[in-house]
Amino acid sequence: MSDAALATAPAEFAPWEDAQATPLIRFQNVTKRFGDFTAIDNLTIDIFEKEFFALLGPSGCGKTTMMRMLGGFETQTEGTILIDGQDVAPIPPNKRAVNMMFQSYALFPHLSVAENIAFGLKRDKMPKDQIAARVDEMLNLVQLGKFASRKPHQISGGQRQRVALARSLAKAPKLLLLDEPLGALDKKLRQDTQFELMDIQEQTGTTFVIVTHDQEEAMTVASRIAVMDHGKIIQVDTPAKIYEEPGSVYVADFIGDVNLIEGNVTTSGDDHATISWAEGQQDLIGIAHDAIPAGTRATLAIRPEKVNIATEKPADMTNIIQGKVHDIAYLGNMSTYVVETPTGQLIKAQAANTRRIRRRAITWEQDVWLSFTDTAGVVLTS
Amino acid sequence: MKRFGLISVPYLWLLALFLVPFLIVLKISLSDTALAIPPYTPTLDMSEGWAGFTAWLSGLDIENFTWLTQDDLYWKAYLSSLKIATMSTILALLVGFPIAYGMSRASDEWRPTLMMMIILPFWTSFLIRVYAWKAILSQEGLLNQLLMNIGIIGEPLTILNTNTAVYIGIVYTYLPFMVLPIYSALERLDESLLEAAEDLGCSRMTAFWLVTLPLAKQGIIAGSFLVFIPAMGEFVIPSLLGGSKTLMIGKVLWEEFFSNRDWPVASAVAVVLLLILIIPIVLFQRNEEKQREAGK
Ligand SMILES: Nc1ncnc2c1ncn2[C@@H]1O[C@H](COP(=O)(O)OP(=O)(O)O)[C@@H](O)[C@H]1O
Numbered sequence: 001m002s003d004a005a006l007a008t009a010p011a012e013f014a015p016w017e018d019a020q021a022t023p024l025i026r027f028q029n030v031t032k033r034f035g036d037f038t039a040i041d042n043l044t045i046d047i048f049e050k051e052f053f054a055l056l057g058p059s060g061c062g063k064t065t066m067m068r069m070l071g072g073f074e075t076q077t078e079g080t081i082l083i084d085g086q087d088v089a090p091i092p093p094n095k096r097a098v099n100m101m102f103q104s105y106a107l108f109p110h111l112s113v114a115e116n117i118a119f120g121l122k123r124d125k126m127p128k129d130q131i132a133a134r135v136d137e138m139l140n141l142v143q144l145g146k147f148a149s150r151k152p153h154q155i156s157g158g159q160r161q162r163v164a165l166a167r168s169l170a171k172a173p174k175l176l177l178l179d180e181p182l183g184a185l186d187k188k189l190r191q192d193t194q195f196e197l198m199d200i201q202e203q204t205g206t207t208f209v210i211v212t213h214d215q216e217e218a219m220t221v222a223s224r225i226a227v228m229d230h231g232k233i234i235q236v237d238t239p240a241k242i243y244e245e246p247g248s249v250y251v252a253d254f255i256g257d258v259n260l261i262e263g264n265v266t267t268s269g270d271d272h273a274t275i276s277w278a279e280g281q282q283d284l285i286g287i288a289h290d291a292i293p294a295g296t297r298a299t300l301a302i303r304p305e306k307v308n309i310a311t312e313k314p315a316d317m318t319n320i321i322q323g324k325v326h327d328i329a330y331l332g333n334m335s336t337y338v339v340e341t342p343t344g345q346l347i348k349a350q351a352a353n354t355r356r357i358r359r360r361a362i363t364w365e366q367d368v369w370l371s372f373t374d375t376a377g378v379v380l381t382s
Numbered sequence: 383m384k385r386f387g388l389i390s391v392p393y394l395w396l397l398a399l400f401l402v403p404f405l406i407v408l409k410i411s412l413s414d415t416a417l418a419i420p421p422y423t424p425t426l427d428m429s430e431g432w433a434g435f436t437a438w439l440s441g442l443d444i445e446n447f448t449w450l451t452q453d454d455l456y457w458k459a460y461l462s463s464l465k466i467a468t469m470s471t472i473l474a475l476l477v478g479f480p481i482a483y484g485m486s487r488a489s490d491e492w493r494p495t496l497m498m499m500i501i502l503p504f505w506t507s508f509l510i511r512v513y514a515w516k517a518i519l520s521q522e523g524l525l526n527q528l529l530m531n532i533g534i535i536g537e538p539l540t541i542l543n544t545n546t547a548v549y550i551g552i553v554y555t556y557l558p559f560m561v562l563p564i565y566s567a568l569e570r571l572d573e574s575l576l577e578a579a580e581d582l583g584c585s586r587m588t589a590f591w592l593v594t595l596p597l598a599k600q601g602i603i604a605g606s607f608l609v610f611i612p613a614m615g616e617f618v619i620p621s622l623l624g625g626s627k628t629l630m631i632g633k634v635l636w637e638e639f640f641s642n643r644d645w646p647v648a649s650a651v652a653v654v655l656l657l658i659l660i661i662p663i664v665l666f667q668r669n670e671e672k673q674r675e676a677g678k
């Protein structure tokens with residue numbers, strides 16, 4: 001790569017860090033109640049143009065409800081929703097530059113694949129030849145050219161999902177809402193489609209809001225993830241931040257595998273804290289988002305792959321835990337060791353299997369030392 | 383063998399209850415009237431063996447069918463029946479579709495009650511219900527009294543013994559056959575399809591035309607045939623509610639059979655009616671098959 005290319009390389013896409021950027025979608029103190037049940041609880045959030053924004057959370061936490069409010073199928077009980085600076089409350093679904101891919105796909109069973117894709121274009125009174133061209137383009141995009149004249153019941157679940165995607169993309173909406181779009185697919189097809197979605201997003205520049213309850217999927221596709229629980233957003237951040245620096249035990253536990261070590265804070269600075277956690281073990285240090293008063297009950301969250309395992313006590317590590325191998329899970333490319341401390345706590349460590357299994361040094365019941373750096377774990381108080 | 387046994391049940395049923403009676407009627411339609419019991423000739427005399435059979439066969443002719451084309455009463459009656467059945471079907475559709483639509487949109491706790499209300503009339507005799515309409519529609523009947531009391535009309539309307547009364551009777555009687563298939567089609571309709579249509583730019587109204595109606599089509603077709611086919615041969619309703627001018631083939635058939643005691647001509651009328659009805663029956667079957675395929 002030449003120096004000139006390097007010099008003009010685009011800055012990292014992070015409009016949420018730019019105070020000047022105007023968001024495409026703004027939820028301002030939005031509450032949605034069904035009867036006396038609160039599905040969305042005083043929620044405020046900004047989503048920016050060209051984002052791939054993922055809503056992640058357990059079933060029933062209000063993800064679909066948020067989508068349906070954006071699509072115009074539900075009206076909030078309180079608060080304001082702005083799309084492109086405009087209050088959308090009085091705008092019916094058919095007048096919004098928003099398209100939704102339904103959790104159930106909602107393909108019209110009496111129309112062929114091509115007719116399904118053309119449906120929205122015909123409503124816009126687009127000339128016939130342009131519709132045909134656009135439909136072809138969409139069919140190519142989702143690689144379904146051969147199935148254009150089939151009815152939805154004559155194609156597979158995965159293909160139906162692609163038709164639904166093509167149909168919602170055909171009108172080139174400013175905002176595309178995807179409600180668990182890949183939920184019904186098997187793992188391989190799902191991963192392929194995830195990458196396809198990211199490609200499409202890059203090609204078309206559409207803003208995507210995707211609902212999922214699969215954290216891996218959210219990590220793969222999203223520019224930012226909002227972790228939700230009971231109608232509230234617990235944390236909004238980039239996948240890396242969510243994974244590396246979860247703001248709460250809930251988020252840490254929800255995403256990926258994590259060791260949660262509870263203890264009392266002994267000393268703390270602006271960006272780190274030390275906890276004393278078990279008798280006979282040395283204190284552990286991790287990063288902290290704020291200074292924490294000494295004596296506070298706190299949890300150190302540390303990912304298994306950040307924990308080293310060794311048969312001899314390492315000399316140069318800040319955080320060291322002594323224990324005995326309780327269990328080993330062989331995962332092919334790596335192994336997970338479950339280590340039991342003298343006080344009975346189980347801590348997981350992951351190591352890549354770079355050596356052949358026969359020559360592996362660590363076995364069951366062996367005394368081992370776990371270690372990790374002072375920035376590998378996060379000390380959390382909530 | 384067991385499989386064969388199972389399959390043969392419906393065929394035996396058809397044979398005993400449809401084909402054999404039909405063949406008997408067909409045979410009578412090819413016979414001549416006679417002052418005898420039964421009132422037609424020839425009758426098959428098995429005691430004379432083969433000679434008896436050939437004599438019986440040579441006694442049959444299509445004279446009665448030729449007669450049907452010569453007297454204009456018959457084709458006029460067929461045409462009039464066709465018209466009344468078609469009109470009744472359209473009216474039943476206009477009344478039945480909104481009912482089915484309303485039922486399918488009703489909340490879950492209401493649906494069984496509404497369904498019950500559609501089916502409930504079947505629990506009383508059809509004849510009694512048609513007689514009840516006589517009481518409602520007559521000059522001094524409930525309807526006229528009500529309208530006069532409200533002051534909408536000064537003179538009682540003549541409804542009973544007109545074609546209007548026949549339409550009312552047929553639509554009333556066969557309405558459930560229209561409502562139920564349409565309801566079952568609409569009930570299956572996934573609400574999210576309508577939302578998807580709106581999402582893609584349809585107003586509520588266009589979504590109804592482009593999604594609801596096409597998906598209810600099979601139900602509408604089934605319901606229409608279920609009303610049209612029996613209405614075509616209807617006899618009780620035109621004779622109880624219709625007037626002397628109401629011409630329907632069922633009534634003609636009855637008169638030939640019981641007033642004229644002309645069994646052969648009556649049978650010929652019945653055979654032609656059946657031939658006419660075979661067309662819609664076949665179309666109905668096709669529609670059902672299509673529906674089954676689409677449902678897969
Ligand atoms: N139309 C409705 N009437 C009553 N409750 C509803 C309705 N829609 C959703 N809810 C409730 O709101 C909560 C959130 O639902 P939803 O947004 O669908 O969750 P999810 O995150 O699984 O998509 C659930 O508890 C659900 O039962």
Ligand SMILES: [Mg+2]
Pocket residue numbers: 063064103
């Ligand atoms: Mg949902």
